[in-house]
Amino acid sequence: MDLLGDHLARARASNAVFVRTVAAPPWGLRLAGSIQLSVHTVVRGRAWLWFDDESLTPVELAPGDVTLVRGGPDHYIGHEPGATWLEPEEFRACHSRDEYADDPRATVFLCGAYRFSGDVGSGLLDALPQVLPLSAAVGDPLRDVIGLLSSELATAAPGQPTVLDRLLDILLVLAIRTSFRQSPTAPRWYRASADPRLSAALQAIHEDAAHPWSVPELAGISGLSRAAFARTFREALGQTPMQYLTDWRMTLARDYLRNGELGLAKIAEVTGYGSPYAFATAFRRHHGTPPGAWRRQELAHTSNPLAAH
Structure with missing residues (x-):
């Protein structure tokens, strides 16, 4: 992948x-x-x-x-x-x-x-x-x-x-x-994916966002020391490996919530949170609102063609 x-x-x-x-x-x-x-x-x-x-x-x-x-x-x-x-x-x-x-x-x-x-x-x-x-x-x-x-x-x-x-x-x-x-303004993840020091770790995160990744484990996949991996990752992507992982999990969660195909328990599972409560806490911390309320707001927005005006 x-x-x-x-x-x-x-x-x-x-x-x-x-x-x-x-x-x-x-x-x-x-x-x-x-x-x-x-x-x-x-x-x-x-x-x-x-x-x-x-x-x-x-x-x-x-x-x-x-x-x-x-x-x-x-x-x-x-x-x-x-x-x-x-x-x-x-x-x-x-x-x-x-x-x-x-x-x-x-x-x-x-x-x-x-x-x-x-x-x-x-x-x-x-x-x-x-x-x-x-x-x-x-x-x-x-x-x-x-x-x-x-x-x-x-x-x-x-x-x-x-x-x-x-x-x-x-x-x-x-x-x-x-x-x-x-383009010099290509997404950072795209440029970083071509870096042999980071590509394997990025692929691992995207292939299995539910895995309880840690910096030492990702560094091992990359063949770097923990300090070297963390430094290289931040320089390339502008955030720590754990921040990137959380942002990717939240991106996936928003799309799952928006399309309505999965319940909160399943979304928690596929995005790496041990329970719906843990997922809801992380989502609220990241977005300022619980996932259920966020989904209702999105549904109301998409069902009202004047909402964006």
Whole structure:
């Protein structure tokens, strides 16, 4: 197991959508900021991506490039920056057929939309910039996946939804991996997972959060003395091993509480607390409210669409 794979598995996206479109100028499309993560790539031609916020520079999309856009402000795609745009429903109605496929001015592009779940997913999204352009050189797996997506979307075929779902997963993993590898603001756990002095201990924590880990045991897994391990861990992650373990357990606990699939006794067990009382005490100390009350607040928030306004 690797930490990025673990985070992606726990943040499993839902209702993923991927659409291939052929459009000849003039054209434009608005995409709502409520989409948690959008993935855009051009197969043929050129397109531009821009925001209402003038501090965000328009991004030109060329064949082989992939651009991730995190939720927040609305964003737009068109044949040129500031082009007149349509809402998605109108746009699909106008560009539902490949009538411009032979037009040399036409752009063939793919748009994907992903929704992550829970605090693990939010942590992944928060580690990404608002807009992230990635260039896929010849031989880059990103380019290969884009080609496969385009071919699969060209015509309907048996099992196509499953194929598209898997290809979108692969595209997203490759894009996030490239982003984290290149970014100086990548999550600390990602950078630390590449450190041979820390990777084994981090994997152990993520594989079995319920285990009663201690600093000496984690240091032994890492092949370091207790003092050297504690110092290296704090320098890399900005907190002690036990603080990191508690934070990870609380992250898991919030997601378990939110989805409602486990009772408090089971959550206590899988997050390493000996009893529901011990778990409730730790949760209250960490969040200032008991787990039951926290879950009720979350349910009330998600059931009320005006709660965030």
